[in-house]
Amino acid sequence: MKGIIFTEFLEIVEEGFGLDVCQQMLELAEDEGIYTAVGSYDHRALVKLIITLSKITKIPAEQLQEVYGEAVFLRLLKTLPAMDPPLHDTFSFIRSVENHIHTEVKKLYPDATPPQFDFLSQTTTSMVMDYKSARCMSHVCLGLIKGCARHFSQKIQVSMEPMNKSQSHVRFNLNLIAE
Known part of the structure; x- marks a missing residue:
């Protein structure tokens, strides 16, 4: 999966939930959060971030995916x-x-x-x-x-x-x- 999907996801999480929640999500997912827009990454890392954000925010993962897609x-x-x-x-x-x-x-x-x-x-x-x-x-x-x-x-x-x-x-x- 292209890195722009990851970089935009992290920006949207930070804008929507704040830097503290974004950092907590990265830590709990054991993800360094180092992505470049032109890099290629395993889509499972994004899925793991979404699931982790769901656990933190208590918002269903499917709803987070939809909100992310729209944003x-x-x-x-x-x-x-x-x-x-x-x-x-x-x-x-x-x-x-x-x-x-x-x-x-x-x-x-x-x-x-x-x-x-x-x-x-x-x-x-x-x-x-x-x-x-x-x-x-x-x-x-x-x-x-x-x-x-x-x-x-x-x-x-x-x-x-x-x-x-x-x-x-x-x-x-x-x-x-x-x-």
Whole structure:
């Protein structure tokens, strides 16, 4: 997993819970907290940090993952090159993640293994897609989707359906809510 995910996680924890909680999380997880944005790290270290933060804060790990995904969306968006043509809605952006962003990530970092999105159906108001990732972090994906919708000022109802026990394959149903 790319280091930017770790560096942003630590910043979000510090901003949201304070330096003391961030330090306590690192100590209890036996993690030095030394990450660089361009480095590659084992995703299990992030999972361990999330579980440790959950124990400290008494917030369920899935909820922390979702909040993290939503908070990190804009930060990750700022690291991306401008899209041509620019994207103006949630569904086109999500499609660009699989069709453009993940492709570019693999070119830049051949060892990267980003999640895979399979698009099953789409209309102007709904999208059904499958998320597949050995990292089983679908709740981060859910948060990213919510952060994306907020960025594009769209209201979206999202449901998740695990397709297997490990949740390495999850189906997302997204529906635009008319205002």
